[in-house]
Amino acid sequence: MLAARSPWPAAYRADDVEDVESASGRTSVKTYLLEAHACDAPTRDPLAFLKTAGAKLGLEVEETGDRDLFRLNAQGDDYWCDTSMGRFWRMHTTVAVENADKVRDALVAASPWLDNVWLPPSLLEELPEKTASELQTFSLSHDRTLLHPSAAPPADFDYVSMRVWASRAAETLRKLRQAEVFPHGVSIRSVKLRADTDSGSDEFCVSEYFHNGKVTVTGNSFDVHTNLVVNVVRLYRSLVEKIEREFALGYDTDQVRLNGNPVVVPVEWTLSDLEYAVSRMFASVEPFRLWGLPEKVADDHYRARAVDLHVGQTLTVDVTRQNVVIQLPRGTCGNTVVRFLAALQFHVNSDTGKALLQ
Amino acid sequence: MTHLELLNVVLTWRFEQPGWPPVLAHAGYIVDAVGVCLFLPDRRRKIVPEVVATCADRGFTALIEVKSGRNAEDDQLRRMLEISPADLRDLNHLSIPGPEKHNVFVVYVCNAGELDRFAAQVNDDRVGVVGFDGTRYSLAGSFPDQELARELAAAVVPSGGGPLPIVPFDQDSSPATIARCVLPELVAVLTSGGGVVSVDGILMRTHGVVLEVMRPTGSGSGAELKSLRRRVVEVINDAMGNEFSAWFERLSQDQSWRFKRSLPHDSAGKTRDLQTLRRAADQLLARLGETPSIQLTIPFVGPTQQ
Numbered sequence: 089m090l091a092a093r094s095p096w097p098a099a100y101r102a103d104d105v106e107d108v109e110s111a112s113g114r115t116s117v118k119t120y121l122l123e124a125h126a127c128d129a130p131t132r133d134p135l136a137f138l139k140t141a142g143a144k145l146g147l148e149v150e151e152t153g154d155r156d157l158f159r160l161n162a163q164g165d166d167y168w169c170d171t172s173m174g175r176f177w178r179m180h181t182t183v184a185v186e187n188a189d190k191v192r193d194a195l196v197a198a199s200p201w202l203d204n205v206w207l208p209p210s211l212l213e214e215l216p217e218k219t220a221s222e223l224q225t226f227s228l229s230h231d232r233t234l235l236h237p238s239a240a241p242p243a244d245f246d247y248v249s250m251r252v253w254a255s256r257a258a259e260t261l262r263k264l265r266q267a268e269v270f271p272h273g274v275s276i277r278s279v280k281l282r283a284d285t286d287s288g289s290d291e292f293c294v295s296e297y298f299h300n301g302k303v304t305v306t307g308n309s310f311d312v313h314t315n316l317v318v319n320v321v322r323l324y325r326s327l328v329e330k331i332e333r334e335f336a337l338g339y340d341t342d343q344v345r346l347n348g349n350p351v352v353v354p355v356e357w358t359l360s361d362l363e364y365a366v367s368r369m370f371a372s373v374e375p376f377r378l379w380g381l382p383e384k385v386a387d388d389h390y391r392a393r394a395v396d397l398h399v400g401q402t403l404t405v406d407v408t409r410q411n412v413v414i415q416l417p418r419g420t421c422g423n424t425v426v427r428f429l430a431a432l433q434f435h436v437n438s439d440t441g442k443a444l445l446q
Numbered sequence: 447m448t449h450l451e452l453l454n455v456v457l458t459w460r461f462e463q464p465g466w467p468p469v470l471a472h473a474g475y476i477v478d479a480v481g482v483c484l485f486l487p488d489r490r491r492k493i494v495p496e497v498v499a500t501c502a503d504r505g506f507t508a509l510i511e512v513k514s515g516r517n518a519e520d521d522q523l524r525r526m527l528e529i530s531p532a533d534l535r536d537l538n539h540l541s542i543p544g545p546e547k548h549n550v551f552v553v554y555v556c557n558a559g560e561l562d563r564f565a566a567q568v569n570d571d572r573v574g575v576v577g578f579d580g581t582r583y584s585l586a587g588s589f590p591d592q593e594l595a596r597e598l599a600a601a602v603v604p605s606g607g608g609p610l611p612i613v614p615f616d617q618d619s620s621p622a623t624i625a626r627c628v629l630p631e632l633v634a635v636l637t638s639g640g641g642v643v644s645v646d647g648i649l650m651r652t653h654g655v656v657l658e659v660m661r662p663t664g665s666g667s668g669a670e671l672k673s674l675r676r677r678v679v680e681v682i683n684d685a686m687g688n689e690f691s692a693w694f695e696r697l698s699q700d701q702s703w704r705f706k707r708s709l710p711h712d713s714a715g716k717t718r719d720l721q722t723l724r725r726a727a728d729q730l731l732a733r734l735g736e737t738p739s740i741q742l743t744i745p746f747v748g749p750t751q752q
Contacts, residue, residue, distance in 0.1 A: 197713065200638040339655075346480055350463055352462065372721055379720050379723070381626050395633045395634045395637055400639070402631060417651060
């Protein structure tokens with residue numbers, strides 16, 4: 089349905105090096121990946137939830153012939169919200185990116201029950217292999233300035249921000265890592281993937297996946313895009329559900345037994361002032377967005393019971409020179425852990441928690 | 447160590463933590479329950495051991511009880527020894543394969559300095575005592591399962607940091623310790639748009655794993671849980687009457703509170719209010735005699751995300 093309504097841009101050219109994300113006025117398809125929280129949340133009834141949230145934002149919400157697909161209209165612009173993958177929603181639109189971003193941001197801000205899907209750098213890097221697509225472009229964003237005082241510069245470098253177009257992007261990325269040009273600082277912010285149909289026809293899409301769940305798409309097949317995006321959501325869903333299954337502390341009423349374990353993540357810190365970093369982590373601001381009351385419990389050992397402001401749920405975090413330990417209470421979303429580790433990958437060490445996030 | 451600290455030490459036997467050997471897992475045990483009531487054969491009386499763990503392969507169930515005082519309770523011990531493998535299976539729904547070949551035994555955990563005193567009080571071949579000195583476990587009494595005894599004797603904990611606060615506070619904790627755990631729960635409810643918060647709702651979050659631990663053994667009066675509730679209510683009412691007076695008020699005589707205001711919808715306003723709440727919490731902690739949280743004053747720079 090959406091494909092028929094979408095004014096697809098001209099076919100992709102190999103030398104098209106425009107940054108799709110910042111291309112104002114472009115009308116290519118954008119898909120926003122959203123996570124609607126489970127656990128007795130109002131998002132269990134997507135239509136009622138969207139109508140309530142939409143009313144605050146001036147969005148009209150309508151049912152469609154598909155019971156899982158809803159049409160949102162904002163001042164004449166259409167957004168199509170597909171809720172067929174449970175708590176993981178996809179919102180498609182062809183609206184200009186600057187307007188579409190605003191609607192997505194407003195929708196997420198309107199309720200604690202809806203959040204972006206935050207794709208961690210290590211998962212973004214794995215997408216080409218795990219989705220059988222071709223990596224065409226990637227961008228890096230690693231910024232250590234937020235977590236250290238200006239008087240105590242971090243090891244090696246302050247920040248990296250770059251976008252690489254290369255004929256063999258995957259190989260370039262591998263060489264960049266091996267050469268250790270930016271030690272522990274290769275944090276993937278976005279990847280542009282080309283996917284083709286298996287049938288041998290010339291149908292394809294080129295999609296750029298950003299860490300905040302935004303996907304911008306060019307190409308000639310919405311079906312290929314849909315297949316790819318569903319694969320990506322499945323990978324993310326499997327990651328979040330694995331964390332909830334293995335680590336959420338509490339009683340599993342189905343198995344009638346105690347489950348879970350603290351999440352222990354070794355960290356090689358790239359900063360010297362751990363106390364400054366901890367105080368910044370729990371100060372209610374980006375990038376961690378955690379409200380907490382951190383205390384020093386031993387030398388180089390800090391602890392905070394914190395509120396994840398994205399979702400309004402609590403967790404306990406212990407930070408030491410060797411590791412970060414997270415107690416995730418049963419009922420707190422696994423994406424809280426994903427987002428926390430992603431923030432460490434973007435701002436401390438790009439290799440932190442890779443094993444867990446794969 | 448306090449009872450709470452010893453309880454969290456015992457929980458390291460189940461919950462993996464850096465430096466703390468999960469001795470129950472190493473000895474092949476699966477923890478069936480933490481703080482769950484077990485009914486005795488008369489189906490009326492009950493016991494609430496802190497941890498119930500079973501090794502199906504070797505046919506053992508350990509009822510583990512933390513003792514921070516100086517004396518074992520004779521009545522409690524008698525009741526624990528009264529329960530049979532068949533009772534565990536038939537009355538308490540634990541998975542006990544072949545109860546006729548299964549053994550139930552009791553493990554008391556105490557401070558190392560009290561080990562000999564406890565061992566002298568529990569003269570039974572189904573009762574072992576474990577003393578903890580901060581780095582090692584020492585054993586006394588009888589351990590029917592030698593494998594578990596070996597794991598405990600071999601376990602070494604690095605000195606320094608304590609165990610994780612899986613149980614974050616109890617009725618004997620300081621007001622500041624309770625406030626550190628309870629205030630984030632209030633902020634969580636405020637952030638998620640909830641208008642009312644109850645003491646039981648808070649305890650479900652802070653003590654979700656082990657809430658039943660606080661129930662008393664035998665009488666069923668719930669005295670320990672009542673004490674815990676009372677302490678939480680005291681801390682919240684204290685906050686409500688002082689630093690948080692602008693934020694919430696008590697709902698009649700219930701153990702619940704209503705928020706007087708909600709967080710603004712705009713990101714800048716929300717962050718400003720959250721930082722105000724941080725300052726209020728730190729003032730409360732300082733008044734309660736505890737060092738305020740480590741913090742910085744960070745200006746909010748805009749609604750960008752990562």
